[in-house]
Amino acid sequence: MRYTTFGKTGYRVSSLGFGAMNLPGVPLEQAREALNYALDEGVNYIDTAAAYRNSEEIIGECISHRRSEYFLATKTGKRDYASAKEEIERSLTRMKTDVIDLLQIHYVNKVQEFKAAMSEDGAYRAALEMKEKGYIRHIGITGHRPDLLTKWIGKEQFDQVLFHLNLAQPFALDELIPELTRLGMGKVAMKPLSGGFIQPVDKAIRYPYSQDVNVIISGMISVDEVRENIAAMREEVGEAERMELESLAVQLGAHDCRRCNYCSCPVEISIPDILISSQVRTTFGLLPKGDGFYQRNKEKILSCADHDPCKEKPVCEPMCPYNLPMRKVVMEAAGYYATSLT
Ligand code: SF4
Ligand code: SF4
Secondary structure (H helix, E strand, O other): OOEEEOOOOOOEEEOEEEEOOOHHHOOHHHHHHHHHHHHHOOOOEEEOOOOOOOHHHHHHHHHHHHHHHOEEEEEEOOOEHHHHHHHHHHHHHHOOOOOEEEEEEOOOOOHHHHHHHHOOOEHHHHHHHHHHOOOEEEEEEEOOOHHHHHHHHHHOOOOEEEEEOEOOEOHHHOOHHHHHHHHOOEEEEEOOOOOOOOOOHHHHHHHHHOOOOOEEEEEOOOHHHHHHHHHHOOOOOOHHHHHHHHHHHHHHOOOOOOOOOOOOOOOOOOHHHHHHHHHHHHHOOOOHHHHHHHHHOHHHHHHHHHOHHHHHOOOOHHHOOOOOOHHHHHHHHOHHHHHOOO
16 A cells, blocks of 8 residues: 655545445444454545435544544535535534544536535635634545536645546546646545446556555445455556556546436436446446346336437437437447346
8 A cells, every 4th residue: 555645735645545435334333343444454544425324423433533543534515605514513523523634525516516615605615614713624626527627626725636537437537637736736536446336346446546646535344345455555556557457447438428417317227327337347247236236227227228208319418518329328238138137
């Protein structure tokens, strides 16, 4: 595992960050063991959010007694001043801490949302005030539009950005990461497995590890998963391996979906999950969690071809800022049931 200086914060962060999003789904004792094992093994970056069910409370319950051993990052999804302030105060209480190291404005994907959060009555002012009072050390932003994030960070109001970077979503490499480096900001990549779709796991973790980022947030729920993530970061990535991973990412990212979630579907097909998993699915097959997704959504995915309103003009496609051929990719995904899932 690598340690690097986190932007201008001065903090030395571990390359593996503990993503606590899924901890609410496991028994508390299992969460306690996983978190403490990660700290014992040198992971010193913990990532959560007010929106992740009771994840903040689990962190407070399981590791607040070791608070000096980790950099604590959480997020507010609120956009207005009053509710953001309230949510940040609740995060402090839930995590049993006097100070949040990094408070991120969560999931900002649209210009209107960014403007709302940055307005006089916005969430950013609440974060700034809490920072002035010593309850927050640094302010960051998270989102799924690397192109917009690249524009938004120019005014240097943020210390860090959290973005997707994995073998199926290499898009932050184009502009965002170089700009973050130029500005001396903290770089945090999330979802190395894209939420449980990408295999082989070792390659999936080593790809963001081969890139210029400080922390890779991996959602973990057990000691075994922490061990597996740490093992994948044991050796540095050499030039030949880095080139091999980069060319794989070009192939697996050919779907071009950024997961901005601008699209919606009348029969509730989860379009970004299908697009993002499309190349991985045909190249390597999916992890069990990815197969589970396809199993659960079989009827919906199969119904796309017969959905009359979309036959002439797909309802979803005009919503996509990247003009992606969503109907075609969803219909191709239906072929997965004939080959892999019955
Ligand atoms: S084309 Fe398929 S995925 Fe797109 S809106 Fe229609 S049914 Fe949904
Ligand atoms: S398909 Fe287009 S609109 Fe939908 S999440 Fe992907 S990039 Fe965004």
